[in-house]
Amino acid sequence: MSGSPLLAELIDALRCLPGVGGKSAQRMAFHLLERERERGLKLASVMEQAMQRIGHCSQCRNFSEDPLCSLCSSSSRERQVLCVVESPTDLAAIEQATGYRGQYFVLMGRLSPLDGLGPEELGLAQLSQRLGEGEIEELIIATNPTVEGEATAHYLAQLARAGGVRPTRLAHGVPLGGELEYVDRSTLAHAFGSRQLLD
Template sequence: MSDTSLLNELIEALKCLPSVGARTAQRMAFHLLEHNRESALKLADILQLAMTNIGHCDRCRTFTEDDICRICKSENRQQDALCVVENPSDVLALEQATIYRGYYFVLMGKLSPLDGIGPKELGLDLLEDRLAEGQIKELILATNPTVEGEVTAHFISELAKTYHVNTTRIAHGVPVGGELDYVDSGTLSHAFSGRRSY
């Protein structure tokens, strides 16, 4: 089991997966070799295909192997609603959890000048084109409630104003099933100041 053996190379390569360290990578390598060579070969093929063929949707910037993603292509969606999210996984989460069936715009990040991520990197020119089309009536800001997420939401809402598009922000507050004394103070003050008539 020298350091240059194929087995060690495999263990090393598996570490590119998120939250997989030396120990887990070793366990994965042995598992695949012992029980699952066929699936591993299939994984190799699909990894290769996916990494070379999956790009970004020309319209909403999410991941897709086509020019335009399935959601942007669909004409059965609410035509005048656009939901802005940070990542493609947010689209999946919203599709599963909500009854929202409008379109999405995926920033692929959030404003973060220190990391060199400005409006251009987030494709906001593409978003502006979309707003300029005049079809969108409601722009839903669903960026994460972090400092950068809030700044990004604010920036985009200013942008939308110039196109006279109505913007809304998803609600932040106590999570359903949560208990007040377990919720952090930031969330609680958000929930309190954002109270609605009952």
């Protein structure tokens, strides 16, 4: 942006946000300067604090600014069920969509040897130890239904059985509201094979 080096710097810095290119960054900068200076200042301050203070919960590995996140330290969550997810986004999706009241464990990735992600990087030793403590009865494995997610699920199920914990997996099948005609082949084949008896 000719005219103001600082404005040019702001537009460039905004491009670190995912999905934001030159045009959007310019629009954002002008929008903030013209109409939302107060909220822009607030965003800058919250962002600085978040980048500096948010680490990982020592128990579930989710993002948290405290050593123990509010979900792990909450007394109203059940302690017999543990749900394993790949990322905080998946945790958020489950929290928003379901009535789940148990605890979580966030892998922050999936088993992917080619990317250098093995059991250590995903904190599986920590998970294994927790499963062995005897408090947890069910391990809900909610990794994504991708090749790597399934491999991770397989590994997690073994860990659970070794710790005497019952492993369960989210059901796969035809999405609600979908039309059979447009469901992909492998999902349809899976749903057909796993058909359930109506009572």
